[in-house]
Amino acid sequence: MTRYNFKQSETSWQATWRERNVFGVAADPSRPKYYVLEMFPYPSGRIHMGHVRNYTLGDVVARYKRACGYNVLHPMGWDAFGLPAENAAIERGTSPAEWTYGNIATMRRQLQSMGLSIDWAREIATCHPGYYRHQQAMFLAFLRDGLAYRRESWVNWDPVDNTVLANEQVIDGRGWRSGALIERRKLSQWFLRITADAQALLDDLAILDRWPERVRLMQQNWIGRSEGARIRFVVEGQSEPLEVFTTRHDTLFGASFCAISPNHPLATALAADNADLAAFIAECSRLGTSEEAIETAEKRGFDTGLRARHPFVAGQSLPIYVANFVLMDYGTGAIFGCPAHDQRDLDFARKYDLAVLPVILPEGVDAADFLAGPGIGDEAYVGNGTLINSAFLDGMGVDEAKAEVARRLGEAGLGEVAVTYRLRDWGISRQRYWGCPIPVIHCATCGIVPVPEDELPVVLPDDVRFDTPGNPLADHPSWKHVACPTCGGEARRETDTMDTFVDSSWYYARYCSPRADEPVDRGEADYWLPVDQYIGGIEHAILHLLYSRFFARAMVRAGYLGVEEPFSGLFTQGMVCHETYKDEEGKWLFPDEVARTANGVVHARTGAPVSVGRSESMSKSKRNVVDPEAIIATYGADTARLFMMSDSPPERDLEWTDAGVEGAWRYVNRLWRIIADNTLPLAAVGADAGSGAGETGAALAILRETHRTVARVTDDLEKFGFNRAVARLRELTNALADFDASDASAARARRLSFTVLVKLIGPVMPHLAEALWQKLGNDGLLVDQPWPVADPAYLVDDTVRLGVQVNGKLRGTIEIAAGGDEETSRAAALALPGVINALNGRPPRKVVVVPNRIVNVVV
RNA sequence: GCCCGCUUGGCGAAAUCGGCAGACGCAACGGACUUAAAAUCCGUAUCCCGACACGGGAGUGGGGGUUCGAGUCCCCCAGCGGGCACCA
Numbered sequence: 001m002t003r004y005n006f007k008q009s010e011t012s013w014q015a016t017w018r019e020r021n022v023f024g025v026a027a028d029p030s031r032p033k034y035y036v037l038e039m040f041p042y043p044s045g046r047i048h049m050g051h052v053r054n055y056t057l058g059d060v061v062a063r064y065k066r067a068c069g070y071n072v073l074h075p076m077g078w079d080a081f082g083l084p085a086e087n088a089a090i091e092r093g094t095s096p097a098e099w100t101y102g103n104i105a106t107m108r109r110q111l112q113s114m115g116l117s118i119d120w121a122r123e124i125a126t127c128h129p130g131y132y133r134h135q136q137a138m139f140l141a142f143l144r145d146g147l148a149y150r151r152e153s154w155v156n157w158d159p160v161d162n163t164v165l166a167n168e169q170v171i172d173g174r175g176w177r178s179g180a181l182i183e184r185r186k187l188s189q190w191f192l193r194i195t196a197d198a199q200a201l202l203d204d205l206a207i208l209d210r211w212p213e214r215v216r217l218m219q220q221n222w223i224g225r226s227e228g229a230r231i232r233f234v235v236e237g238q239s240e241p242l243e244v245f246t247t248r249h250d251t252l253f254g255a256s257f258c259a260i261s262p263n264h265p266l267a268t269a270l271a272a273d274n275a276d277l278a279a280f281i282a283e284c285s286r287l288g289t290s291e292e293a294i295e296t297a298e299k300r301g302f303d304t305g306l307r308a309r310h311p312f313v314a315g316q317s318l319p320i321y322v323a324n325f326v327l328m329d330y331g332t333g334a335i336f337g338c339p340a341h342d343q344r345d346l347d348f349a350r351k352y353d354l355a356v357l358p359v360i361l362p363e364g365v366d367a368a369d370f371l372a373g374p375g376i377g378d379e380a381y382v383g384n385g386t387l388i389n390s391a392f393l394d395g396m397g398v399d400e401a402k403a404e405v406a407r408r409l410g411e412a413g414l415g416e417v418a419v420t421y422r423l424r425d426w427g428i429s430r431q432r433y434w435g436c437p438i439p440v441i442h443c444a445t446c447g448i449v450p451v452p453e454d455e456l457p458v459v460l461p462d463d464v465r466f467d468t469p470g471n472p473l474a475d476h477p478s479w480k481h482v483a484c485p486t487c488g489g490e491a492r493r494e495t496d497t498m499d500t501f502v503d504s505s506w507y508y509a510r511y512c513s514p515r516a517d518e519p520v521d522r523g524e525a526d527y528w529l530p531v532d533q534y535i536g537g538i539e540h541a542i543l544h545l546l547y548s549r550f551f552a553r554a555m556v557r558a559g560y561l562g563v564e565e566p567f568s569g570l571f572t573q574g575m576v577c578h579e580t581y582k583d584e585e586g587k588w589l590f591p592d593e594v595a596r597t598a599n600g601v602v603h604a605r606t607g608a609p610v611s612v613g614r615s616e617s618m619s620k621s622k623r624n625v626v627d628p629e630a631i632i633a634t635y636g637a638d639t640a641r642l643f644m645m646s647d648s649p650p651e652r653d654l655e656w657t658d659a660g661v662e663g664a665w666r667y668v669n670r671l672w673r674i675i676a677d678n679t680l681p682l683a684a685v686g687a688d689a690g691s692g693a694g695e696t697g698a699a700l701a702i703l704r705e706t707h708r709t710v711a712r713v714t715d716d717l718e719k720f721g722f723n724r725a726v727a728r729l730r731e732l733t734n735a736l737a738d739f740d741a742s743d744a745s746a747a748r749a750r751r752l753s754f755t756v757l758v759k760l761i762g763p764v765m766p767h768l769a770e771a772l773w774q775k776l777g778n779d780g781l782l783v784d785q786p787w788p789v790a791d792p793a794y795l796v797d798d799t800v801r802l803g804v805q806v807n808g809k810l811r812g813t814i815e816i817a818a819g820g821d822e823e824t825s826r827a828a829a830l831a832l833p834g835v836i837n838a839l840n841g842r843p844p845r846k847v848v849v850v851p852n853r854i855v856n857v858v859v
Numbered sequence: 860g861c862c863c864g865c866u867u868g869g870c871g872a873a874a875u876c877g878g879c880a881g882a883c884g885c886a887a888c889g890g891a892c893u894u895a896a897a898a899u900c901c902g903u904a905u906c907c908c909g910a911c912a913c914g915g916g917a918g919u920g921g922g923g924g925u926u927c928g929a930g931u932c933c934c935c936c937a938g939c940g941g942g943c944a945c946c947a
Contacts, residue, residue, distance in 0.1 A: 221863095221942095221944085325945040327946070342947070422944065646883085647884060655871065657885075660871075660884080663884060666899095716875095724873070724883085728882095729883095802878095848927045
């Protein structure tokens with residue numbers, strides 16, 4: 001008995017694939033293409049189990065499609081810009097570039113040890129000038145097209161670290177690192193006009209039929225189209241009208257107040273000489289912005305004393321409040337409130353004692369009863385109905401009333417129908433060093449001047465310091481000083497760099513022609529794009545995927561690409577989880593610090609008791625991590641890959657267990673023993689060709705099992721049912737282990753079944769498959785073999801076994817000839833002892849016979 | 860609070876179109892092999908009643924419904940997980 005030497009095997013097959021450049025691909029219009037892409041990793045240091053799962057999934061798809069005859073593009077690269085590199089520089093004094101490229105080298109080696117079918121010649125790193133120079137060129141194209149622009153916007157400013165913070169870096173109003181109170185500050189920033197494509201991005205979700213429904217829904221909600229009306233209220237004593245957006249203009253006669261955002265220009269203006277209002281606004285800006293916090297938070301307002309004239313009721317005016325629940329970024333930053341028909345408005349009205357006038361009569365309620373009743377209590381009526389208390393709208397339905405209001409507002413020049421989106425323009429400015437420099441120059445006389453194309457890339461300087469707070473680029477002594485390309489005068493480079501989501505918004509296109517002198521080679525991109533199967537985590541459901549969809553559109557406009565939807569298929573995988581452990585002091589423990597003994601779970605070294613927590617997504621902070629490199633060193637890549645594909649459906653979370661890995665390891669060795677150590681008769685290579693026919697008994701049974709397995713595994717792989725496919729493979733393996741017939745037809749059947757099984761495991765366990773392919777005496781590489789095809793002749797059985805029910809309850813089974821008539825089934829079913837027993841002398845009222853499925857006797 | 864998802868043996872799960880619930884694996888138990896252990900192989904395994912066998916009953920989070928037949932479809936409820944934008 002020989003033991004499978006995975007170390008030697010995996011190293012040598014990887015070397016063979018590399019030497020023969022098996023996975024190097026080129027565009028070939030004569031062949032169908034298939035582009036498999038997993039979300040590229042951030043080079044954080046070492047790969048984690050989430051990567052192993054993600055890249056195994058993609059590799060199985062890539063290898064399977066390759067075997068099916070597709071010209072498969074399967075590239076890899078690095079999302080290499082970002083804050084962690086700067087944090088490492090601050091904490092350890094290493095330069096971001098050094099740290100990043102070091103991490104890339106480690107992670108590339110680790111990924112290569114997994115045996116992935118990647119064309120490494122196409123590797124890219126977004127921090128390389130060869131990549132970001134093209135990003136700069138595209139930025140300039142977008143600037144010309146009016147898609148990139150500059151405006152002021154509010155940011156969280158940390159006055160100690162001298163830097164802008166993300167929302168998640170602001171904890172209880174203080175900076176995460178400095179602990180300083182955060183200020184809201186207005187900064188001039190660069191934006192990409194994604195809102196121009198809001199409708200297209202929404203509409204085209206419909207054609208992404210190979211995306212998870214859930215992701216499409218999330219994007220739809222994020223874009224958030226709402227149809228309504230803009231209404232301009234005349235403000236008494238002011239020249240400027242107050243413009244309001246509403247979706248319920250039908251309830252205009254029920255309006256009892258207007259409210260504006262604390263950030264509304266009118267609020268800012270009024271606060272200038274109203275200290276109380278200024279204090280209220282300051283308080284609002286300290287309030288959390290999460291929906292959950294707000295929902296439970298008290299609705300508060302500040303009466304400005306200003307009054308807005310009702311557009312249709314002469315002499316009536318509405319108080320204008322500054323309110324903590326009105327957002328500046330949505331609509332016009334101002335609303336009118338109709339308390340009877342909006343819960344939030346009702347809460348507000350009750351608090352400030354404002355009128356609550358119902359203007360919608362609920363469906364099916366008598367008008368007289370309703371008006372005589374208690375009116376609106378603590379619950380607003382938000383449903384459909386008939387307009388009341390609304391002058392010329394009375395008697396109309398909601399939609400009709402909306403149309404009428406819009407028409408009359410239009411006539412009076414006080415408003416019109418409007419559509420707004422929740423989606424906001426994409427702010428790409430970052431006051432950071434380790435990112436793609438924005439290629440513009442600020443000149444006192446010429447304004448914003450693009451860096452001339454022939455001067456690209458604007459390269460990041462190497463000699464920056466991280467020992468002082470603030471943006472190292474802005475603090476660099478010489479980098480930003482430059483002559484204006486237009487007038488030659490003294491000018492200053494833009495020191496903002498781009499959001500790293502920009503880097504990842506077009507990398508899929510760059511892979512098509514990774515060394516081209518332009519961002520993308522159109523010929524290559526037109527052949528390879530779109531990505532046929534994109535695979536990654538659900539955490540990127542909105543931002544990354546939406547930005548990429550927008551970016552592709554922008555690139556199409558600028559002539560770089562021909563496809564607007566970059567990913568025709570998307571799969572979102574679940575997380576890798578592990579139990580959590582804590583010692584007696586409540587400190588997290590690594591799994592390998594924990595031992596299971598007769599006394600329960602204890603600390604491996606000290607023997608002290610350990611409390612076991614629930615399984616959670618692997619994270620460094622909770623220490624419930626298992627290092628892929630250690631697993632691959634102990635069990636090999638094929639075992640790790642098999643475990644990733646077994647048991648759990650890929651879209652669900654996967655529970656990492658040592659026992660599960662051991663199980664996968666046992667299967668790898670069992671396969672090796674059954675095939676490589678086989679001593680039973682085995683026909684010569686090639687002797688299994690052609691449809692045999694005439695087999696009987698065990699040989700026929702095993703051939704049927706084999707062909708059925710081919711059909712089912714193929715179907716499972718097409719549908720991402722990898723756990724099912726693995727179960728099918730194990731079933732065939734079990735059948736082959738029991739198959740001990742030794743005549744000539746058994747020898748042929750064995751040859752065919754072994755060959756097929758080895759081909760079927762290829763995508764999941766590529767090294768073992770190559771080793772077994774060779775062991776079976778075949779020439780060439782398994783990776784070059786076509787995917788097996790099931791012979792339909794073996795997929796049909798002579799007989800079928802039917803369940804027989806009495807009143808829906810199983811009482812026995814019958815075996816009848818396939819395609820037999822109903823009468824035979826009925827007679828056989830009624831003759832079953834179990835059925836006779838259950839009938840207990842009663843005559844059957846009805847017998848339902850579903851051919852090849854079931855017989856149900858009804859009494 | 861709103862939106863989305865999930866809930867099947869001790870555990871991960873399968874059941875693809877409404878048709879024999881629990882395939883496949885993990886853990887467990889019994890046996891073979893071994894001086895012994897590991898590895899391997901064979902077997903048992905949803906629960907309850909039944910000494911065994913034969914058999915019977917219950918069973919897919921809970922309650923109701925549609926159907927000859929429901930894990931699957933419909934309604935209500937509960938629990939768990941995730942997301943969140945005060946969206947006018």
